[in-house]
Amino acid sequence: MKVLIVGSGGREHAIATAVAKSRGVDKIYCAPGNAGIGQIAECVPIGAMEFDKLVAFAVKESVDLTIVGMDDPLVGGLVDEMKAAGLRVFGPRKNAAILEGSKAFSKDLMKKYHIPTAAYENFDDPGKALAYLETAKMPVVLKADGLALGKGVLICNTLEEAQEGVRTIMEDKKFGEAGNRMVIEEFMTGREVSVLSFVDGRTIRIMSSAQDHKRAQDGDQGLNTGGMGTFSPSPFYTEEVDAFCRQHIYQATVDAMAAEGRPFKGVIFFGLMLTQDGPRVLEYNARFGDPEAQVVLPRMKNDMIEVVEACIDGTLDQIDLQFEENAAVCVVLASQGYPVSYEKGFAIAGLERFEDAPGYYCFHAGTKQTPEGIVTNGGRVLGITAKGTDLKEARANAYRATEWVSFDNKYMRSDIGKAIDEA
Numbered sequence: 001m002k003v004l005i006v007g008s009g010g011r012e013h014a015i016a017t018a019v020a021k022s023r024g025v026d027k028i029y030c031a032p033g034n035a036g037i038g039q040i041a042e043c044v045p046i047g048a049m050e051f052d053k054l055v056a057f058a059v060k061e062s063v064d065l066t067i068v069g070m071d072d073p074l075v076g077g078l079v080d081e082m083k084a085a086g087l088r089v090f091g092p093r094k095n096a097a098i099l100e101g102s103k104a105f106s107k108d109l110m111k112k113y114h115i116p117t118a119a120y121e122n123f124d125d126p127g128k129a130l131a132y133l134e135t136a137k138m139p140v141v142l143k144a145d146g147l148a149l150g151k152g153v154l155i156c157n158t159l160e161e162a163q164e165g166v167r168t169i170m171e172d173k174k175f176g177e178a179g180n181r182m183v184i185e186e187f188m189t190g191r192e193v194s195v196l197s198f199v200d201g202r203t204i205r206i207m208s209s210a211q212d213h214k215r216a217q218d219g220d221q222g223l224n225t226g227g228m229g230t231f232s233p234s235p236f237y238t239e240e241v242d243a244f245c246r247q248h249i250y251q252a253t254v255d256a257m258a259a260e261g262r263p264f265k266g267v268i269f270f271g272l273m274l275t276q277d278g279p280r281v282l283e284y285n286a287r288f289g290d291p292e293a294q295v296v297l298p299r300m301k302n303d304m305i306e307v308v309e310a311c312i313d314g315t316l317d318q319i320d321l322q323f324e325e326n327a328a329v330c331v332v333l334a335s336q337g338y339p340v341s342y343e344k345g346f347a348i349a350g351l352e353r354f355e356d357a358p359g360y361y362c363f364h365a366g367t368k369q370t371p372e373g374i375v376t377n378g379g380r381v382l383g384i385t386a387k388g389t390d391l392k393e394a395r396a397n398a399y400r401a402t403e404w405v406s407f408d409n410k411y412m413r414s415d416i417g418k419a420i421d422e423a
């Protein structure tokens with residue numbers, strides 16, 4: 001079987017690694033990929049938003065299955081275009097990817113189907129949003145409706161900050177068209193947990209839980225990033241939490257999408273907050289998390305292709321999804337200065353240490369192959385993942401492995417998984 005993966009980050013490297021283990025796979029392509037993916041797949045220089053070229057490539061090479069890793073092409077309708085060309089593809093159609101593509105849509109869906117989430121109002125007029133703020137309780141959360149690279153959420157402590165935020169999103173259009181509409185919602189407190197799931201339109205199978213670290217600096221300080229590290233499972237995702245989410249959130253979301261005529265096939269990522277009043281949905285994503293995939297997929301026992309095909313064929317009810325009874329931690333090695341500005345093009349040394357190290361993974365994100373070797377090519381450069389019998393061991397292993405690689409301006413958080421000690 002020939003498989004095409006669309007994307008170029010650590011998540012796609014983790015997906016490619018899982019696909020490479022699958023029995024039936026003899027060729028993997030990745031568009032556009034990166035230097036690490038290039039070691040297990042053939043990278044093709046087609047961007048994730050070049051739909052016509054992706055379709056033409058998949059047709060020409062007789063690709064049997066395409067897996068779309070990234071949000072932009074999913075929300076933009078790549079799956080629909082591929083299906084129209086008779087191709088087999090894993091991921092939600094455009095009318096279902098809206099679950100991530102529009103926060104206003106997802107909030108309305110949750111309200112209509114009584115799925116627990118923060119109280120909110122949607123606005124498409126800045127004047128009305130500003131008027132609403134006069135009566136809102138602070139802090140308040142402002143969200144640009146559309147995709148904004150995970151940056152379209154502002155938590156405002158004062159009325160002045162919130163007014164400024166509305167102008168930033170809706171008038172200055174800091175997040176572009178994503179800010180044509182916005183959600184203003186109640187501020188909640190609690191631990192965050194990421195739960196990924198496979199969905200076939202009707203049936204949902206939950207993967208092992210994870211936790212991300214979104215801020216750039218230790219102690220959850222600094223700017224929001226794409227994610228600086230993860231661990232899985234989350235010790236805070238207890239059986240009680242799981243039971244609540246199964247009863248009120250997971251199947252309810254899948255059923256709601258089906259009832260709306262938008263059956264969801266692919267991965268639903270539930271961003272949950274464990275509040276004092278129980279779990280609440282912070283957001284949905286229509287794909288694997290990055291870097292959640294880097295700690296969840298290495299622990300999955302099932303054959304990735306079997307699960308993906310079951311989602312496409314609507315036979316997920318026949319899959320018994322299983323995870324190893326261990327733990328994994330991923331520490332992201334970034335370029336100093338990320339997420340604002342940073343230099344690229346530095347040689348990376350030590351990558352070969354991972355070749356013969358079972359339970360250790362070096363997932364590439366911003367890297368590039370050059371005639372002189374592999375160099376840094378982005379803000380997040382590598383995701384160093386290690387397994388362990390428990391979270392503490394996995395964390396010690398992951399941090400040990402971060403020492404194996406070196407490059408100029410290497411930066412990482414030193415407290416990924418610190419919450420483990422509080423569990």
Ligand code: AMP
Pocket residue numbers: 118141143150153155185186187188189192214271282283
């Ligand atoms: P989102 O993209 O909607 O997940 O928001 C990004 C981050 O903002 C979340 O991971 C939370 O840390 C924070 N956040 C979002 N919504 C809320 C909320 N209602 N209350 C508190 N924090 C929030």
Ligand code: GLY
Pocket residue numbers: 150212226227285288289290291292
């Ligand atoms: N790690 C959060 C995300 O992928 O959106």
